Amino acid sequence: MNDKDTSDRSPASRQVEPLRKFLVVVDGTPESEVALKFAARRALHTSGVVALFAILEPGDFQHWLGVESIMREEARQEAEAILHRLAAQVNDLTGRLPELIIREGKKAEQLKELIEEDSSIAILVLAAGTGKEGPGPLVQLVASAAENAFPIPVTVVPGSLTDEEIEVLA
Numbered sequence: 001m002n003d004k005d006t007s008d009r010s011p012a013s014r015q016v017e018p019l020r021k022f023l024v025v026v027d028g029t030p031e032s033e034v035a036l037k038f039a040a041r042r043a044l045h046t047s048g049v050v051a052l053f054a055i056l057e058p059g060d061f062q063h064w065l066g067v068e069s070i071m072r073e074e075a076r077q078e079a080e081a082i083l084h085r086l087a088a089q090v091n092d093l094t095g096r097l098p099e100l101i102i103r104e105g106k107k108a109e110q111l112k113e114l115i116e117e118d119s120s121i122a123i124l125v126l127a128a129g130t131g132k133e134g135p136g137p138l139v140q141l142v143a144s145a146a147e148n149a150f151p152i153p154v155t156v157v158p159g160s161l162t163d164e165e166i167e168v169l170a
Contacts, residue, residue, distance in 0.1 A: 019048055019120065020043075020046065020047075020048040020049070020120065020122040020123075021048065021049050021118070021121045021122060021123075022040075022043050022049070022051070022123050022125050023039075023050075023051045023053055023114070023115070023121045023124045024036045024039045024050060024051070024052055024053065024125050025054075025055065025111065025124075025126065025138060026052050026053065026054055026082060026086055027054070027082075028082050029129070029159075030130075030159065031127040031130065032127060033089075034127040034158075034159050034160075034161050034166070035125045035157060035159075036050070036052070036089065036090065036125075037089070037093065038161070038166050038170050039123075039125040040089070040093035040094050041166055041167065042123075042125070042170045043094055044094045044095075048122070049094075049096055049098065049099065050090045050096075050099070051098060051099040051100075051101060051118075052083050052086055052087060052090070052099070053103075053111070053114065054079035054080075054100075054101070054102045055102075055103055055105065055106075055110045056075045056076060056102065056103070056104045057104075057105070057106060057107060058104065058106070072104075076102065080102065084100075086098075087100060107138060111124075111150075115151060115152055116151070121152060122152060122153070123152060123153050123154070124153070124155070125155045126138050126155070126156050126157070127156070127157050127159040128158055128159050130160050
C-alpha cells in the first residue's frame with residue numbers, strides 16, 4: 001500500500017454529487033421547444049441533465065365540480081403527452097432521459113417552490129415569445145422587480161433561434 005494514499009476508496013465513502021439540472025418550463029409552444037433544445041445542448045456540454053416542468057394552472061370552473069374534474073384530467077393527460085414527446089427529444093440530444101415534473105397551481109408560485117425544494121436545479125432556461133403578446137409571462141416576471149427574482153441564474157433565449165444557432169451558442 002502506498003503511504004501517501006490515505007483516501008478511503010470504499011463505495012460507501014464516496015458521495016455522489018447531484019448532476020446540475022437545467023430546468024425548462026414546457027407548455028407546448030414552439031418557444032418552449034427552443035428552450036428545451038438549448039437546455040439539452042448545454043446539459044450535454046456540461047455533463048448536466050434536463051428537467052422538464054409542466055404546470056397545470058387552475059381552471060375557472062370551480063362551481064362545476066364535474067366539469068372541473070374532467071378539464072383537470074384532460075389537462076394532465078395533455079401535459080403528460082407533451083412531456084413524453086419532449087423527453088424523447090432530450091434523450092436523442094443528450095443520451096439521458098430528463099426528469100419529468102407536473103404540478104398544479106399558478107406558474108410563478110409553482111416554479112419558485114420547485115426551485116427552492118430542489119437544490120440541484122442550477123439554471124432556469126426560458127425562451128422569449130415571438131408573437132405580438134410579448135416575451136411571455138415568465139420572461140416578464142424575470143425582467144420585473146427584484147422581489148420577483150429567482151434564486152438561480154435564468155437564461156432567456158430568443159424563441160426564434162434555429163437549431164444551427166442553438167448549436168453554436170450552447
